[in-house]
Amino acid sequence: MNPEGRPQAPLMSNPRADRVRDVAKLAGRPSRLKTGRYLAEGPQAVREALSAHRAAAAEGGPAVVHEVYATQGCLDRLPELADLARGVSLRLATNEVLAAMADTVSPQGIVAVCNVSTATLQDVLASGARLIAVLCEVRDPGNAGTVLRAADSAGADAVVLTASSVDIYNPKAVRSTAGSLFHLPVVTGAEFGEVMDALHAAGLTILAADGYGNVNLDRLQDLSAVRRLTPAGADGNDGDAALPQLEQPTAWLFGNEAQGLSDAELAAADHRVAVPLYGSAESLNVGTAATVCLYASARAQNG
Amino acid sequence: MNPEGRPQAPLMSNPRADRVRDVAKLAGRPSRLKTGRYLAEGPQAVREALSAHRAAAAEGGPAVVHEVYATQGCLDRLPELADLARGVSLRLATNEVLAAMADTVSPQGIVAVCNVSTATLQDVLASGARLIAVLCEVRDPGNAGTVLRAADSAGADAVVLTASSVDIYNPKAVRSTAGSLFHLPVVTGAEFGEVMDALHAAGLTILAADGYGNVNLDRLQDLSAVRRLTPAGADGNDGDAALPQLEQPTAWLFGNEAQGLSDAELAAADHRVAVPLYGSAESLNVGTAATVCLYASARAQNG
Numbered sequence: 001m002n003p004e005g006r007p008q009a010p011l012m013s014n015p016r017a018d019r020v021r022d023v024a025k026l027a028g029r030p031s032r033l034k035t036g037r038y039l040a041e042g043p044q045a046v047r048e049a050l051s052a053h054r055a056a057a058a059e060g061g062p063a064v065v066h067e068v069y070a071t072q073g074c075l076d077r078l079p080e081l082a083d084l085a086r087g088v089s090l091r092l093a094t095n096e097v098l099a100a101m102a103d104t105v106s107p108q109g110i111v112a113v114c115n116v117s118t119a120t121l122q123d124v125l126a127s128g129a130r131l132i133a134v135l136c137e138v139r140d141p142g143n144a145g146t147v148l149r150a151a152d153s154a155g156a157d158a159v160v161l162t163a164s165s166v167d168i169y170n171p172k173a174v175r176s177t178a179g180s181l182f183h184l185p186v187v188t189g190a191e192f193g194e195v196m197d198a199l200h201a202a203g204l205t206i207l208a209a210d211g212y213g214n215v216n217l218d219r220l221q222d223l224s225a226v227r228r229l230t231p232a233g234a235d236g237n238d239g240d241a242a243l244p245q246l247e248q249p250t251a252w253l254f255g256n257e258a259q260g261l262s263d264a265e266l267a268a269a270d271h272r273v274a275v276p277l278y279g280s281a282e283s284l285n286v287g288t289a290a291t292v293c294l295y296a297s298a299r300a301q302n303g
Numbered sequence: 304m305n306p307e308g309r310p311q312a313p314l315m316s317n318p319r320a321d322r323v324r325d326v327a328k329l330a331g332r333p334s335r336l337k338t339g340r341y342l343a344e345g346p347q348a349v350r351e352a353l354s355a356h357r358a359a360a361a362e363g364g365p366a367v368v369h370e371v372y373a374t375q376g377c378l379d380r381l382p383e384l385a386d387l388a389r390g391v392s393l394r395l396a397t398n399e400v401l402a403a404m405a406d407t408v409s410p411q412g413i414v415a416v417c418n419v420s421t422a423t424l425q426d427v428l429a430s431g432a433r434l435i436a437v438l439c440e441v442r443d444p445g446n447a448g449t450v451l452r453a454a455d456s457a458g459a460d461a462v463v464l465t466a467s468s469v470d471i472y473n474p475k476a477v478r479s480t481a482g483s484l485f486h487l488p489v490v491t492g493a494e495f496g497e498v499m500d501a502l503h504a505a506g507l508t509i510l511a512a513d514g515y516g517n518v519n520l521d522r523l524q525d526l527s528a529v530r531r532l533t534p535a536g537a538d539g540n541d542g543d544a545a546l547p548q549l550e551q552p553t554a555w556l557f558g559n560e561a562q563g564l565s566d567a568e569l570a571a572a573d574h575r576v577a578v579p580l581y582g583s584a585e586s587l588n589v590g591t592a593a594t595v596c597l598y599a600s601a602r603a604q605n606g
Contacts, residue, residue, distance in 0.1 A: 149584060149591065153581065153584040154581050155580075155582040156582065178584075178588070179584075179585070180584055183582060218602055221602070222528055225524070225529070225532070226532050275456075276601075276605075277458075278456065278457050278601045279455040279457060279459065280486045281452060281455040281483050281486060284452075285452065287449070288452065288453055288456065292598050298579075299521055299524070
């Protein structure tokens with residue numbers, strides 16, 4: 001028996017074993033699609049995965065973590081991980097086995113095979129979502145991860161990646177979310193048109209983040225601040241009545257890093273909102289633009 | 304004579320020539336320190352470098368670009384680059400030579416050897432800077448590039464990297480700035496204490512971006528919006544009088560991605576300002592935090 005009272009399975013020491021190869025294959029999309037699983041690597045990601053797993057279990061939700069592989073050294077160093085892993089299949093393995101499983105050069109002694117989120121947009125909307133980020137054809141894993149992390153920090157209720165966006169479960173994307181992947185529902189593989197229909201039906205205002213947009217984000221923030229802070233709340237002129245209110249339930253659309261949102265995507269939004277550029281930069285990268293937009297909404301909604 | 308009226312030098316076709324190796328060596332820090340030069344790769348970066356070069360020349364400033372190497376195919380495809388390069392040494396080279404020079408797999412037919420910025424903090428401050436980003440021990444080139452790009456978008460007057468920060472002229476950092484490196488003065492190699500002394504002497508408010516800060520950025524933004532938008536401008540209570548005003552000339556300190564700002568760095572600031580986290584993220588990455596902070600200042604200063 002190990003300290004957790006779990007029967008001790010034999011140490012995995014063969015980096016060429018079938019089971020090791022199956023885990024390593026999760027770095028590739030075909031294996032992820034076939035198994036519905038992906039790999040989280042390193043103590044930080046595994047800790048977040050296990051915490052999310054426990055929270056889901058407490059609510060009777062689907063399992064987040066399928067199994068964990070760790071070195072004895074890692075568990076000795078970070079005993080809280082073995083604690084968090086109670087009720088989850090945990091196998092001891094050598095450093096060589098961990099290295100063969102992982103995409104990173106050094107997984108720091110622990111990896112978790114996780115189940116792809118089964119969250120649906122319908123579930124998210126039914127629970128009264130007020131802030132959603134929709135990624136349309138974002139292709140770079142690092143950018144997708146940055147947007148997800150910003151959405152988490154801004155308290156967004158969900159992130160939706162349309163079908164043609166990068167696979168958020170690829171190892172680089174998982175890493176770049178720095179654990180935020182486990183903090184909020186992530187809906188993947190949705191068709192753009194269906195997402196728009198569902199958001200509209202739920203009464204969310206759809207704002208397209210667009211460098212050429214005719215609505216200035218600063219103006220929306222100012223109007224929101226005045227509504228929040230002054231008794232009368234009356235600063236605007238007649239034209240302002242047509243502008244979206246950041247306090248309202250909102251979905252933000254963020255587009256491809258090179259082309260931005262397509263004409264069809266822009267047409268589906270209620271408003272096209274520009275983040276102002278004060279300097280001589282030609283554009284914001286999608287991670288930066290998403291940060292500014294989502295924080296503006298979060299500020300207004302949490303006033 | 305080529306179309307630009309420049310005598311046609313022989314095509315460079317030997318990827319093992321000394322000159323090619325000297326350019327390639329600029330990917331390494333020793334060569335950059337020795338020569339005071341670095342490499343910008345690809346049409347976007349070279350275009351920005353040449354535009355900055357022309358602007359500097361018009362003002363009698365130091366040369367930004369030392370020399371350009373390009374394939375004939377690239378110049379045929381993007382004739383405006385040859386145009387922009389008038390007055391700069393431009394050598395034709397083969398694809399193989401370009402590939403041997405560049406750090407990227409595909410430099411897309413053009414690279415520029417650039418001179419490291421000679422901007423000093425004294426120059427920046429003498430010209431009346433109102434918004435400065437200071438990077439303290441930021442180590443990841445991608446993060447440094449993201450902060451520089453955010454500073455550019457927010458119209459900051461300069462970015463300062465203290466001596467122990469990443470070298471902004473390393474190829475990955477140059478790439479991640481997406482041209483913003485050429486849009487605003489970048490001061491490198493400065494000692495932290497000297498930077499603080501100069502900023503204080505120039506009357507800038509020094510704000511440390513700190514997740515544990517006791518001043519909430521949202522509160523500062525609200526107070527600023529009310530001052531800007533309401534006739535009386537009186538919303539605050541007595542405690543607010545001690546808070547910094549985002550409209551005032553400001554330098555933001557951003558710290559190491561893992562440890563944040565050190566105690567000594569925090570102590571040097573006038574205030575410690577926290578970007579609120581609305582979700583369950585443990586922290587913002589430095590690029591995201593810098594974006595929110597610099598945009599908050601830009602908004603207040605451009606009211």
